Amino acid sequence: MKKLSARRRHPLAALVVLLIALAATGGLYATFAPTGKAQAEETSQSLAVEEGQKIFRVGCASCHGTGGQGSSDGPSLVGVGAAAVDFQVSTGRMPLQQQGVQAPKKPNIYTQKEIDQLAAYVASLGPGPAVPEESQYDPAGGDVARGGDLFRTNCAQCHNFTGKGGALTDGKYAPNIDGVDPKHMYEAMQTGPQNMPSFPDKLLTTTDKQDIIAYLDEVGGDEAESPGGFSLGGLGPVSEGLFAWVFGLGALVVLTIWITARSAKARKS
Amino acid sequence: MSTTTTHTRRNPPSRGERIADWTDARLGLHGAGRKNIRKIFPDHWSFLLGEIAMYTFLIVLLTGVYLTLFFKPSMAEMTYHGSYAPMNGVMMTEAYASTLDISFDVRGGLLVRQIHHWSALIFIAAMATHMMRVFFTGAFRKPREVNWLFGFTLLVLGCVAGFTGYSLPDDLLSGTGVRFMEGATLATPVIGTYLAFFLWGGEFPGTDIIPRFFAVHVLLVPGIMLGLFLIHLILIFYHKHTQFAGAGKTNDNVVGAPFMPVYVAKAGGFFFLVFGVVTLLAGMFTINPVWDLGPYRPDLVSTGAQPDWYMGWTEGLIRFMPGWEWVIPGGYTINFGVFIPLMIVGVVPTVMVAYPFFESWVTGDRREHHILDRPRNVPTRTGFGVAWLTWVFVLLMAGGNDLWATHFHLSIEAITWFVRIAFFVAPVLAFWITRRICLGLQRRDREKVLHGRETGIIKRLPHGEFIEVHEPLPQEQMHVLTSHDQHTPLELGPTVDDNGVVRKQSPVEKLRVKLSQGYYGEAGQIPKPTRHEYEEITSGHGHH
Numbered sequence: 001m002k003k004l005s006a007r008r009r010h011p012l013a014a015l016v017v018l019l020i021a022l023a024a025t026g027g028l029y030a031t032f033a034p035t036g037k038a039q040a041e042e043t044s045q046s047l048a049v050e051e052g053q054k055i056f057r058v059g060c061a062s063c064h065g066t067g068g069q070g071s072s073d074g075p076s077l078v079g080v081g082a083a084a085v086d087f088q089v090s091t092g093r094m095p096l097q098q099q100g101v102q103a104p105k106k107p108n109i110y111t112q113k114e115i116d117q118l119a120a121y122v123a124s125l126g127p128g129p130a131v132p133e134e135s136q137y138d139p140a141g142g143d144v145a146r147g148g149d150l151f152r153t154n155c156a157q158c159h160n161f162t163g164k165g166g167a168l169t170d171g172k173y174a175p176n177i178d179g180v181d182p183k184h185m186y187e188a189m190q191t192g193p194q195n196m197p198s199f200p201d202k203l204l205t206t207t208d209k210q211d212i213i214a215y216l217d218e219v220g221g222d223e224a225e226s227p228g229g230f231s232l233g234g235l236g237p238v239s240e241g242l243f244a245w246v247f248g249l250g251a252l253v254v255l256t257i258w259i260t261a262r263s264a265k266a267r268k269s
Numbered sequence: 270m271s272t273t274t275t276h277t278r279r280n281p282p283s284r285g286e287r288i289a290d291w292t293d294a295r296l297g298l299h300g301a302g303r304k305n306i307r308k309i310f311p312d313h314w315s316f317l318l319g320e321i322a323m324y325t326f327l328i329v330l331l332t333g334v335y336l337t338l339f340f341k342p343s344m345a346e347m348t349y350h351g352s353y354a355p356m357n358g359v360m361m362t363e364a365y366a367s368t369l370d371i372s373f374d375v376r377g378g379l380l381v382r383q384i385h386h387w388s389a390l391i392f393i394a395a396m397a398t399h400m401m402r403v404f405f406t407g408a409f410r411k412p413r414e415v416n417w418l419f420g421f422t423l424l425v426l427g428c429v430a431g432f433t434g435y436s437l438p439d440d441l442l443s444g445t446g447v448r449f450m451e452g453a454t455l456a457t458p459v460i461g462t463y464l465a466f467f468l469w470g471g472e473f474p475g476t477d478i479i480p481r482f483f484a485v486h487v488l489l490v491p492g493i494m495l496g497l498f499l500i501h502l503i504l505i506f507y508h509k510h511t512q513f514a515g516a517g518k519t520n521d522n523v524v525g526a527p528f529m530p531v532y533v534a535k536a537g538g539f540f541f542l543v544f545g546v547v548t549l550l551a552g553m554f555t556i557n558p559v560w561d562l563g564p565y566r567p568d569l570v571s572t573g574a575q576p577d578w579y580m581g582w583t584e585g586l587i588r589f590m591p592g593w594e595w596v597i598p599g600g601y602t603i604n605f606g607v608f609i610p611l612m613i614v615g616v617v618p619t620v621m622v623a624y625p626f627f628e629s630w631v632t633g634d635r636r637e638h639h640i641l642d643r644p645r646n647v648p649t650r651t652g653f654g655v656a657w658l659t660w661v662f663v664l665l666m667a668g669g670n671d672l673w674a675t676h677f678h679l680s681i682e683a684i685t686w687f688v689r690i691a692f693f694v695a696p697v698l699a700f701w702i703t704r705r706i707c708l709g710l711q712r713r714d715r716e717k718v719l720h721g722r723e724t725g726i727i728k729r730l731p732h733g734e735f736i737e738v739h740e741p742l743p744q745e746q747m748h749v750l751t752s753h754d755q756h757t758p759l760e761l762g763p764t765v766d767d768n769g770v771v772r773k774q775s776p777v778e779k780l781r782v783k784l785s786q787g788y789y790g791e792a793g794q795i796p797k798p799t800r801h802e803y804e805e806i807t808s809g810h811g812h813h
């Protein structure tokens with residue numbers, strides 16, 4: 001005891017006490033807290049929900065609440081459905097890196113299995129849209145021309161003609177859709193993540209969604225063709241104007257300098 | 270030697286001679302040719318900016334002719350079943366469908382379309398830079414003020430031609446531009462609605478606007494432009510080209526290469542270089558991919574809808590202007606959100622037209638000028654020019670605010686507020702900074718003339734002192750640095766004349782003197798070294 005009391009005024013003493021207190025609280029909580037009532041049925045579904053709940057507590061509960069009921073930092077997840085979880089987590093938007101106007105896309109740190117478990121847990125909180133089947137979002141099954149029409153009617157206001165993205169108010173934005181997984185496009189339309197409105201099946205039917213996906217695949221997918229050459233970002237006249245000034249007029253001015261490099265001098269007389 | 274040659278010559282005139290005689294007798298080519306073929310053109314890269322504009326204009330004309338062979342200026346609706354599959358079965362106008370056909374079915378159509386459009390963008394950019402060159406070097410001064418007006422008109426008409434051409438394909442982007450123009454027309458107080466109905470032939474969009482724009486785009490505007498362009502060139506021949514100060518170059522001569530053959534060879538070669546660069550751009554880089562944009566429908570709009578760059582400043586004015594509006598008695602709405610930008614769009618050309626006359630009025634300079642100013646030697650004018658460019662850049666920034674927001678992760682509101690403030694503040698700052706820089710450069714020129722160039726060589730003198738060796742400038746460079754005129758500012762004169770009678774001074778006269786002081790007063794220029802100063806310094810010891 002003498003050793004301890006001798007160091008009680010050490011600068012780090014407060015920190016050590018804090019750590020001990022935290023460890024004790026956590027330990028006591030872990031020991032005495034009521035464990036989730038394990039249901040009798042040991043089906044794979046309930047297993048997934050249970051595993052999902054564990055992942056949820058680690059990565060999501062700090063904002064969405066331990067039961068997904070939401071808090072001042074994050075909305076309730078009751079009824080958002082598995083599709084929302086699959087979209088938000090597999091595009092890396094959730095868990096959130098920091099609070100801000102909008103969750104940016106970032107590398108996903110979960111495996112698909114973990115995401116499915118998480119989705120199963122959130123889906124168990126209340127009924128919501130399920131993760132779509134591949135036959136629903138496969139671009140090969142859609143009508144490109146009709147999709148383009150639907151895209152220009154419903155989406156281009158924010159996402160630009162070919163889904164290259166655009167600005168919204170207060171630093172929010174509609175992201176570039178180039179190279180987004182068709183499954184995620186479908187889920188985004190279904191659930192309306194971040195600032196996007198949702199387009200449930202009553203608004204855009206499964207066929208409509210598939211047509212839009214087919215259109216986006218045609219103009220921005222991996223095998224999209226650009227008949228006119230490099231597309232300069234597909235952002236329209238602003239990037240074209242900048243390019244014309246810098247590389248068009250720029251190149252020509254360099255040529256003028258070259259042409260006039262040898263200039264006539266006055267004859268000495 | 271003249272008497273014997275013509276009458277007593279034995280050989281009959283050669284074939285070439287006969288052709289020359291025939292044409293000369295009928296067209297008077299010899300007289301005109303002798304005068305103009307030997308016309309001298311000075312060499313400087315900036316004198317070719319106008320040539321870039323000329324050549325891109327020709328390219329636009331040539332490619333435009335090809336496009337008119339296939340374009341259908343009709344707003345009749347049809348269902349597309351052409352070779353571009355992603356549009357199969359979509360309802361569109363014939364104008365849009367024929368643009369798709371030009372892009373995908375006409376041989377070389379897409380390349381020619383892209384050459385036409387890239388060339389148009391570069392044409393107007395070249396006109397703008399050419400105008401900057403003329404402005405900053407004072408080439409608009411007497412006797413060239415009228416040619417400045419012709420050039421200015423060409424720039425305005427170029428924008429009109431560009432805007433109407435941009436609107437022709439009737440795609441979702443260009444239709445939004447036409448809608449923008451309709452909004453601006455409607456914002457004209459009281460008569461706006463009538464005016465819009467007159468231009469569009471009824472409700473927007475109607476079926477008239479594309480055929481009307483087509484007539485303006487392919488006939489009216491290019492016809493006027495071609496005429497003005499020829500007058501512009503004739504006046505250049507008549508006035509002779511300006512030149513920068515240099516050895517042997519005076520206000521009364523032109524030093525350079527003769528029009529034939531040197532200048533023509535260079536200029537002709539440059540035409541092909543310009544054509545090559547534009548074709549290379551068009552072959553490699555997409556411009557206005559109308560097939561991606563979809564046909565115009567008045568109920569649709571996309572984000573990222575901007576005009577081509579030369580109209581970007583008008584877009585900017587609209588984007589940052591607060592949406593104020595009043596309803597005046599009688600039920601008319603005055604839409605200030607659009608009407609005030611519209612007024613500014615009207616003021617801009619007025620200022621550009623007036624500047625040469627404004628400057629000669631302020632400075633009281635009525636002489637002819639054929640030697641160009643170096644921009645630093647006229648700090649106030651240069652300041653105005655840079656302020657003007659800054660202002661345009663601020664407006665372009667407002668016009669592309671959404672792309673600034675997404676690409677630099679900014680809030681669009683923050684950009685809007687920045688632009689609202691910068692619209693007033695940035696030109697003033699730019700003017701002040703530019704003037705300071707110009708004055709600094711003038712001081713540096715003065716130093717260089719008086720003390721020579723700093724060589725960077727450090728010499729130790731026998732008594733231990735270190736000095737940097739200054740090398741006197743060559744005579745030629747010294748001439749360049751000192752040949753400019755330095756004007757004396759106007760003075761207000763005595764308020765009482767010799768007989769003690771009070772002389773009236775109008776406020777206009779006072780303003781003029783004040784402006785003149787700003788241009789050429791103590792704060793407006795650094796006195797250039799005099800012969801006396803130079804001799805005093807160089808005659809004594811090598812340094813001081």
